[in-house]
Amino acid sequence: MAKQSIQQLLDTSPILQCPQCARRGEQVGLIAQGTSLVCTCALCAKVHRFDVSSRGSVNMVPAQKPLLGYTEQFFAARRAVIDHGWYSLLIEQVVQQVALVMDTMHKATPIRIADIGCGEGSYAKAIAQYCASRSIDAQVFGVDLAKDAIHVATTGGSQGVRWIVADLAALPFADQSIDIIVNVFSPANYSEFKRIQTSYGVVLKVVPEISHMVQVHRAVRQADAERTAEVSSALHERSAGDLFAQHASVKQQLRVTQQVEVQPAMQPLLARMTPVLFHREDSTALVSTIHEVTLDAMLLVGKQILE
Numbered sequence: 001m002a003k004q005s006i007q008q009l010l011d012t013s014p015i016l017q018c019p020q021c022a023r024r025g026e027q028v029g030l031i032a033q034g035t036s037l038v039c040t041c042a043l044c045a046k047v048h049r050f051d052v053s054s055r056g057s058v059n060m061v062p063a064q065k066p067l068l069g070y071t072e073q074f075f076a077a078r079r080a081v082i083d084h085g086w087y088s089l090l091i092e093q094v095v096q097q098v099a100l101v102m103d104t105m106h107k108a109t110p111i112r113i114a115d116i117g118c119g120e121g122s123y124a125k126a127i128a129q130y131c132a133s134r135s136i137d138a139q140v141f142g143v144d145l146a147k148d149a150i151h152v153a154t155t156g157g158s159q160g161v162r163w164i165v166a167d168l169a170a171l172p173f174a175d176q177s178i179d180i181i182v183n184v185f186s187p188a189n190y191s192e193f194k195r196i197q198t199s200y201g202v203v204l205k206v207v208p209e210i211s212h213m214v215q216v217h218r219a220v221r222q223a224d225a226e227r228t229a230e231v232s233s234a235l236h237e238r239s240a241g242d243l244f245a246q247h248a249s250v251k252q253q254l255r256v257t258q259q260v261e262v263q264p265a266m267q268p269l270l271a272r273m274t275p276v277l278f279h280r281e282d283s284t285a286l287v288s289t290i291h292e293v294t295l296d297a298m299l300l301v302g303k304q305i306l307e
């Protein structure tokens with residue numbers, strides 16, 4: 001199994017490019033060499049070599065500073081609540097929309113799908129699983145800057161996804177190589193999206209809606225008893241939806257709302273997976289008052305404006 005996961009990633013080398021060289025303005029391909037991806041650059045003093053792990057992942061940001069809050073605990077908590085059924089409606093809808101988009105694509109080569117900012121990897125896995133169950137010729141990538149995210153994602157195997165630690169600002173894909181970009185609760189980099197996307201490509205973006213985690217925001221607001229906390233992430237993310245509409249012609253908008261129970265055993269998970277609680281000493285006390293949360297998201301499907 002491990003060998004297969006490594007090979008799956010190595011086999012996609014023709015559409016990969018070296019992100020280290022890209023930072024210097026060079027577009028340089030990667031070739032498979034043993035169990036590594038090696039850049040073919042003749043200009044850089046040192047060859048860039050990225051080893052593929054037995055989990056089917058490759059780290060293309062080797063010297064990474066720790067990302068505050070976005071730790072293994074954070075991603076593991078996300079994975080645990082998803083295993084409990086949280087976000088199941090949203091995952092279902094994302095898979096369904098990807099399936100509809102794939103139906104419109106008639107290609108000689110595999111359909112290439114990249115979940116950019118994949119976090120703990122649930123969406124990428126669900127998409128890969130769907131493609132495998134229907135024998136659809138697809139290559140699914142899960143990309144995140146946090147190596148802890150990819151570590152959590154690959155615990156238990158690659159599950160048919162090619163996992164890459166990479167920076168949003170220097171994605172490891174060649175120009176016009178990705179057919180479907182998935183971007184869930186995660187920042188977008190539209191110039192990079194535009195560069196990697198095929199001319200008929202589609203972007204699926206998920207942004208939180210106004211009621212998302214409203215119970216947590218309410219608890220925080222009550223604890224602070226002041227208005228500062230009212231600049232909620234929902235407000236901030238709504239502008240992320242507006243930004244998407246500036247970069248893409250929106251073909252489909254779907255609101256997905258799910259009410260989930262927070263059992264006492266899950267309260268610590270909620271504290272760990274919610275950025276607004278990251279640096280609060282009272283996070284344990286806050287979540288102990290929360291017994292259900294609303295998951296509220298907008299799924300946007302659009303074609304990027306390539307001009």
Ligand SMILES: [Zn+2]
Pocket residue numbers: 018019020021022028039040041044047048
């Ligand atoms: Zn390089």
Ligand SMILES: [Zn+2]
Pocket residue numbers: 020021024026028041042043044
């Ligand atoms: Zn170079």
